Amino acid sequence: MDGPVLLLVVIFAVGVAGFAKRLDLQVPLVLVAVGSVASFIPGVPHISLAPDLILGVVLPPLLYSAALNFSFVSFRKNLGHILRLGIVMVVVTTAAVGYFANWLVPELTLGAALVLGSVVAPPDAVAAVAVGRKLGLPSRMMAILTGESLVNDAAALTLFTLTVASVTGKKIAIDSPIVFFAYEIIGGVLVGLILSRFVRFVRSRIQDSALETVLGLVLPFAAYLAAEEIHASGVLAVVTAGFVLGRVTADVPVTTRIQERQVWPTIDLLLEAFVFAYMGLQLRFVIAEVHRVGLPVVHIFGYALLILVVVIAVRPAWIFVDTGGRALVRLTLRRRDPDDSDAMGLTWKQNLVLSWAGMRGVVTLAAASGVPLSTVAGDEFPGRPVIVAVAFVVAVGTLLIQGLTLPLLIRRLDVADPHEEEENVEQTELARAISRAAAETYLTEAAQNGIDGATKESVEAVLVRVRRSVRARMDADETEDREEQLARAGALFDKLRRNVLVAQRHALVKARDSGELDDEVLRSVLDGLDVEEAAAESRIQRRAL
Template identity: 60%
Template sequence: MNFTWILLVVIAAIAVTGLANRRNLQAPLVLVAVGSVASFIPGMPRPELDPHVILGVVLPPLLYSAALKFSVATFKRNLAAILRLGVAMVLVTAFVVAFFAEWMVPEFTIGAALVLGAVIAPTDAVSAVAVGQKLGLPKRVIAILTGEGLVNDATALTLFTVAVAAVTGTRIATDSPLLFFAYEVVGGVVIGLVLAFIVKFVRARMYDSPLETGLGLVLPFAAYLAAEELHASGVLAVVVAGLVIGHYSTDASIMTRLQERSVWSSLDTLLEMFVFAYMGLQLSFVIDDVVNDGLPVVNVILYGLAVLAVVIVIRPLWLFLSYSRVRFGMTLLRGQREKQLTWKQNVVVSWAGMRGVVTLAAAGGIPFALSSGEPFPGRGVIQAIAFIVAVGTLLLQGSTLPFLIRRLDVADPYEQLRTQEQMELARTISRQAGEKALADVVASPPPGVDVAELQAIVERVRRSMQARLQVQETDENNDRDTAMWNAGALFDKFRHQSLRTQRMALIAARDDGDLDDEVLRTVLESLDLEEAAAEERVRRRRARAAAGGDDAV
């Protein structure tokens, strides 16, 4: 599959995703479906990327971007729940699937079956979190699902690396798989920490937003490649580096933060679309591989459905065993019971087991041959089963998760109150810090500045600061009152309309030759910031309305 075909796949995926979003459909499922149909077009070339390209180019930026957005403090608060799902759940799923598949599929060795288990063990939290945020899922549930998505990717792909090395006969650092697994984990964490703090140190002395953003783009690839070169976990190195850089992102300049937010959002979307389309395009060729191996296609489909059933059942069983253990006092940690999710929230989490990008990318990253040159045992069957599990979970769980959230009504009634209290605390801290800064200026005025002029300037700054804080408080109060909410929505609409009209008038003046293009670009930069702020207010208002239900509109 050459570079031209890759670009065509990306362009087609963008178009399909746009149509799916407009019709409120799940874009990943639509992409896989369209790609699957397209794979049967006569003359369609086989999408064969080198496994190292998929695992070393596609996955690092996806994992790094997710880690950037996740709070380290939130990760610590929910560490126990995240580790139960992201580590223990992955290992349990991988080994149960491995033993089941090795018993069921004659072509599998236990090593190849473990590769399959590692491929389909990690869940993809992206779609579940997106749905949950729209429907008002409690923030703690969202945090646990997001943290699980980061940790389980690292756990599964580390296990995947160990299993693949065992099957292919690749030389590893130690003869003990357990010691090698431990080395991969520790090594990945250390390398991620070291590189992240180096990048943080360098970026703090750059004062150049494009260069800082560029360095941030290079970091996930550098972390992955450095760790893999030392036979450590590249995935863990990427996740740790992302968590560290994300934690200290508040130290970066405003332009750097805005640039990185846009860059990573676009890159995420492109890579996720490509992976789903790429996997769909493999369907007819995976079937051909199964046929060429002399296996009945119907049997392989039945294998996939059986593994899908096992995967769906394991997650709720594990979660409710954990819930029961704490519910009935079988825990060594006092006070842990109060920190557990309710049974309704556990039902939602147990059903949020959709497989996605990592499963599809890992399936595509299975080597074609062993170190001896022989074909990888059961590679086509593994890919076919992974395809069935990914599509099956998206279809069964992804499509019914919104109904389940609404039906169980798992929203936390006290969460909005806590959020309001936190926002009020943030405004108080901000107001006090601003007043202190102004008082310091008055106490130690700059040399050569008239006292009366200084007092006037300080008063202007104070009024501007108070107006900004008052607007924030008014917005939140308005959102709790239907009439005021509608008035606020109209204000945002008219302001946005006014800014767009100004933009069009300026562009028309440039096109008529009355306004220099250079002047236009300078003025538009200021309008862009105002329009972005207006659009962000509209987006947040819509998100709060969606989370609060119809009462807000």
């Protein structure tokens, strides 16, 4: 594919996304629909990317950004739900779809059908999270959906590797599927930990926000490629790196934090717009490929629609069977640990919403196009065009059917947590109290001991202004001596104000680390503190010039 064509697709996708946002429409749905129509325009070239390019270039930054902005505390609290959806659900979907497709589609052997099952198994939570955030889903549900999206790709791609190897006869590094799966997990996590720790070590010593941001941009690609090089999970390496670098600490410069908060949303918007437009643009060429191999298009797409129904149905069936089974076990054992967050199950309405948030995305298309053309023996891979066509129908079908109806379902069921707002208010008040206490403690110490570069008397003169945060402005009619005096006072004000903000951030992070303060509230409060600190730092630097 030519570079200029790719750039035109990106511009097209961003433009359509902009109009969709302006009209308050769901961007993924609009991009897929417009892309599908555009694929039939005469002269539109086949927009095709190698699977390795999609998985190695498009996927890592999206996963890294999600992990970077996702609280690991929330991930750990909901680990049971996340693992059941992100791993067990993927295995269940692979098996259910595989056996059904083998029974339904004559062109698919059982092995090839299981390959199809692994291809369509991982949901992409981008659209669901966007809808949930807009409609105010409870934070726990948002955490489960986000956490699921961070681990299910790793599980699905591992199953994809195993099932493809069983069909082609290709040897994998480890014969035992269980040991291979464990190696993928452990290896990916270790690679992510090592690289992220190294990047954090380097960033703490270079003290240059631009370079620190560049290191953060390179990290997801390096983690993915390094893990894949040793045949571990690149997905888990990227997610682990994002968790490590995303953990809020008191030693990260404010300018770096602000830059990253601007950079990653922009990258997300660009890649997501391209991904959904790319999905839509495949439609005509998927149909053409089925025609080329002499298969009946109507029959193949009929099979695909039936498999789509199974894919959609498996998720709610598994969620409610799993939920009911665990509830029965707890009832039988008469055990309910109040400290076990997993035991505090979601309501049936919340489970229904989760079960309907199963839209597929670019990983499904990338895996489908990555199915080999032939086996090791030189035979054609059984039913490869069918796998590609079904994967496309499932990806686009789930996005359109579930994506269009999910907002209505959320509104009708009213799944809001009545206690969440009260808890958020309490945590926000706690954060404010910690900030106030830290500020007063620092100002009291500054009044008693002074600060470097200023006399104790000058500090005392400015403390009132700092406490009240009054505006420091100059009177144009003052004499030069008065202007110099005010300038010195202004510089001292900015220095004290910055030091107060640093003390507040340290206190808030310490409260989070001790478990007293919620991590999500900490991130929200620090957003405001960072802006103030950056402004004070900027004024200090201008005066130093």
